[in-house]
Amino acid sequence: MNDRAIKTPVIYAAIKEKSEAINFSMPSDLQTGSLLRTLVASKPSGSFLEFGTGTGLSLSWIVDAMDESSNVISIDNNEDYISIARSYFTDDKRVIIICIDGNDWIKNNQDKRFDLIFADAWPGKYEALDETLALVKPGGFYVIDDMSSQSNWPAGHEDKVDRLVKYLDSRKDLSLTKLNWSTGLIIVTKINFA
Numbered sequence: 001m002n003d004r005a006i007k008t009p010v011i012y013a014a015i016k017e018k019s020e021a022i023n024f025s026m027p028s029d030l031q032t033g034s035l036l037r038t039l040v041a042s043k044p045s046g047s048f049l050e051f052g053t054g055t056g057l058s059l060s061w062i063v064d065a066m067d068e069s070s071n072v073i074s075i076d077n078n079e080d081y082i083s084i085a086r087s088y089f090t091d092d093k094r095v096i097i098i099c100i101d102g103n104d105w106i107k108n109n110q111d112k113r114f115d116l117i118f119a120d121a122w123p124g125k126y127e128a129l130d131e132t133l134a135l136v137k138p139g140g141f142y143v144i145d146d147m148s149s150q151s152n153w154p155a156g157h158e159d160k161v162d163r164l165v166k167y168l169d170s171r172k173d174l175s176l177t178k179l180n181w182s183t184g185l186i187i188v189t190k191i192n193f194a
């Protein structure tokens with residue numbers, strides 16, 4: 001099996017080109033995108049949330065799998081990055097891109113619930129984690145990447161990652177699968193009966 005043979009969303013190449021032109025250095029890889037697309041496709045009429053829009057690369061996989069009655073909110077605090085994303089996602093009823101600090105958004109939106117959250121920024125992952133997990137519907141997914149050790153990690157980051165994994169493992173209302181694939185992925189499901 002060649003797990004790199006992945007068909008990308010139609011707009012992916014154009015966003016990638018724009019991202020490279022501004023030296024955007026933090027894109028999710030193709031495997032992460034492919035996994036997101038598969039999980040999103042499992043939730044018809046779904047509500048999705050992403051922390052860390054960047055230039056819209058991971059968002060392109062999410063939107064690729066969304067049916068007409070699904071919607072996604074994607075959050076980033078960098079206007080330069082999200083101006084690129086905004087130029088590709090023009091259906092602002094289904095794809096809502098918000099420029100705000102992720103922690104502020106989480107604090108002010110505790111009444112919302114989502115079928116899948118992709119947390120690709122510190123808010124929602126290393127910050128405001130409990131408040132973010134509260135936003136996942138029972139049966140919904142919480143997905144994180146960049147969990148496998150990388151040579152460019154700053155001192156202390158490995159400990160942060162270990163603490164995060166240990167904490168997720170300790171929660172009785174969550175079921176985890178850790179994948180040593182891509183950049184190190186964890187798929188979490190909120191257990192229905194917890």
Ligand SMILES: C[S@@+](CC[C@H](N)C(=O)[O-])C[C@H]1O[C@@H](n2cnc3c(N)ncnc32)[C@H](O)[C@@H]1O
Nearest residue numbers: 026027028052054057058076077078101102121
């Ligand atoms: C790893 S990148 C996201 C990459 C994107 N998901 C992709 O696949 O191309 C992390 C993003 O988080 C954003 N970010 C960093 N701190 C943030 C904060 N406090 N609130 C919201 N976004 C933040 C950065 O601007 C950056 O675009």
